[in-house]
Amino acid sequence: MDLVVFDLDGTLLNKQQQITQFTRDTLVMLKEQGIGYTVATGRTRHAAKNCIEGVDFYLPHVYKNGVLVWQPEHEEYSHQNLLSPEEIHDILQSFAEHGVTPFVFTLEEGGRHTVFHPTVQTDACRALLTELTENRGLTALPLSALPADIGITNISALGAKEPAEAIHQALDDHDHLMAYIGGSMYNNSYSWIDIHHSEASKGGALEMIKSPLGVERIICFGDSDNDLSMFEMADEAYAPANALPEVKALATSVIEHHNDDGIARFLRERFSLS
Numbered sequence: 001m002d003l004v005v006f007d008l009d010g011t012l013l014n015k016q017q018q019i020t021q022f023t024r025d026t027l028v029m030l031k032e033q034g035i036g037y038t039v040a041t042g043r044t045r046h047a048a049k050n051c052i053e054g055v056d057f058y059l060p061h062v063y064k065n066g067v068l069v070w071q072p073e074h075e076e077y078s079h080q081n082l083l084s085p086e087e088i089h090d091i092l093q094s095f096a097e098h099g100v101t102p103f104v105f106t107l108e109e110g111g112r113h114t115v116f117h118p119t120v121q122t123d124a125c126r127a128l129l130t131e132l133t134e135n136r137g138l139t140a141l142p143l144s145a146l147p148a149d150i151g152i153t154n155i156s157a158l159g160a161k162e163p164a165e166a167i168h169q170a171l172d173d174h175d176h177l178m179a180y181i182g183g184s185m186y187n188n189s190y191s192w193i194d195i196h197h198s199e200a201s202k203g204g205a206l207e208m209i210k211s212p213l214g215v216e217r218i219i220c221f222g223d224s225d226n227d228l229s230m231f232e233m234a235d236e237a238y239a240p241a242n243a244l245p246e247v248k249a250l251a252t253s254v255i256e257h258h259n260d261d262g263i264a265r266f267l268r269e270r271f272s273l274s
Contacts, residue, residue, distance in 0.1 A: 003059070003215040004030065004037040005206060005230060006263065007222035008051060010242060012039070015259045017051055026264035027055055029273040036213065038062070040202040042180065042194060042226050044105065044153070045070050046113060046136040059213065065180075065226045066205035067153050067196045068107070077111055079208060081200035082151035087176050091155065091195065092143070094170050100159035100193075101125045103132070104143065106150045113153070114139045116146045124158050124190055154196040164191035171195065180226050203229030219270075221263050223247055238266060 006012040014020055019027075030037055040062035041048055048063065060078070061070040069079035088104070095102040096118070104116040115138050120126050132138045157164070164181060171179045178198040181191055206218060217235040220227070223243035231237040231250040239251035240258040248254050256262030267273060 001034065001036050001213070001215060002217045002219060003206075003210070003213065004035060004267070005040050005062075005202075005218060005220040005234070006037065007202075007220075007224070007227050008039055008041040008043060008048060010223035010258050011221050011227075011240060012263055013051055013258070014261075019051065019055060020261055020264075022261045023264040024055055026267050026273060030267065030271065031056065033271060033273065035271060036215070040066070040206065040220070040222075040227075040230055042224075044068075044113065044136075046138060049136075060209045062202055062205040062209075064154050064196055064200065065178075065194075066200040066202050066229075069205050069209060075111075077107070079205060080107065080151065080153075081197040082107060082153060083155075083176065083197050085146055085148055085150065085152065087174075087197075088152060088155060088195075091167075091171065091174065091177065094167050095157065098159070098163035098166055100157050100163050100167060102143075102155050102157045103128070104146060104155050105153045106146075107153050108150070112139075114141060116141050116143045118143045122158070128158055154194055156195075157193045158190045159193065160189065161191045164193050168193060180224075182224070201229035202227060203231075203233040206230055207233060223258065238263075 036059050038057055038059040038061055042065050045063050067081045068077050071078045101120055106114050115132055120129055133140050168179055168181045171177050176198050177195055179195045181193050219236040220230045220234040221238050223240055236252045239248045239254050240262045242257050255266045
């Protein structure tokens, strides 16, 4: 079968971080035609849950840029590329030196997630912590309580642009780490940093799930640098008009803007959906 793979932010979601009714109807049409579809996102499952609620994403989901693969049928993770506290020790020191608050996300038995963090010092980080605990239901604990043997899915942080960029550059010396940096939805003067294991990628996770699902062709959609690995392995790769230049350069074609239902409109034409 064909497998259609969607990035979420800047791709399947509109600027309100929602899947429009037009796009929801298009996904129903895809399923009726026997065309499989799923998500491959930089978000965690908890962060994506509200965005995709009410849409039947029945095939494996790729989260945290390939760190985790969620099996909705069994409600469990089947694939993990986790970091150890030892691997992030120097990075946490760098965060402290630059005055940026890291949020360390962990995976525990039973698929439970906990976030560990030092003292929160900015309004933007307080807003993030409220989002994580009150809206996403995560348990938050002091960074000093981080167990030595726990698996870490990722480290995320909000910081002023200059220190955030300094931390990002410092990661070049660490073989086991991959980092992405970009603008923050919480504060325009801040940058968002996300760090995970270097062996994790959207493309790698899709390669892993491709054979068990009987997938012959992968058709993917994405807009940012964390989508490049799946663009490189996909049979067809499409970038919305809002995508980064390097993503457009690898795309089979550039389609309409994500905020204009560009992906759904393309799919209706590509698969003659009606």
